[in-house]
Amino acid sequence: MNASVPVLVVDDSRTMTTIIGTLAREIGFSDIDQVHDGRSALDRLREKTYGLVLSDWDMRPMNGTELTQQIRKDSKNSKIPIIMITAKCDADEAWLCGADGYLTKPFKANDLREKIEEVLARRDEELPLAG
Numbered sequence: 001m002n003a004s005v006p007v008l009v010v011d012d013s014r015t016m017t018t019i020i021g022t023l024a025r026e027i028g029f030s031d032i033d034q035v036h037d038g039r040s041a042l043d044r045l046r047e048k049t050y051g052l053v054l055s056d057w058d059m060r061p062m063n064g065t066e067l068t069q070q071i072r073k074d075s076k077n078s079k080i081p082i083i084m085i086t087a088k089c090d091a092d093e094a095w096l097c098g099a100d101g102y103l104t105k106p107f108k109a110n111d112l113r114e115k116i117e118e119v120l121a122r123r124d125e126e127l128p129l130a131g
Helices: 014-026 038-047 064-073 109-126
Strands: 007-010 032-035 052-056 082-086 101-104
Touching: 007 014, 007 038, 014 032, 014 052, 014 109, 032 038, 038 052, 038 064, 052 064, 064 082, 082 109, 101 109
Parallel strands: 007 032, 007 052, 052 082, 082 101
Antiparallel strands: none
16 A cells, blocks of 8 residues: 555545544555545546545535546546445445445544555556556
């Protein structure tokens, strides 16, 4: 896990962005930006290159699924790993709509680290071999 990459935390709850940002710092990330809605997230993604997006699923007016779809449409940002943060805990993952994984609230720093490592390892396996 490369903790030197910039991380964007998106949640309409200021308390949750603070908590998630703190957990990301606990596992080694230092360049963490926080926004409170999908539109602001898209604006930030146009301004700065991020290595990871941690987004709440249930936000208004643009939810995490809609945000993910918008990110995936943008050629500059389409490959950014996205992890949804949610209270949703059923087995149907169709709501992910392009996100790389999800974490169910509440979670601890170690849970966040494990999910990031899992997502990045899966992405590495999907890269075509050079040759």
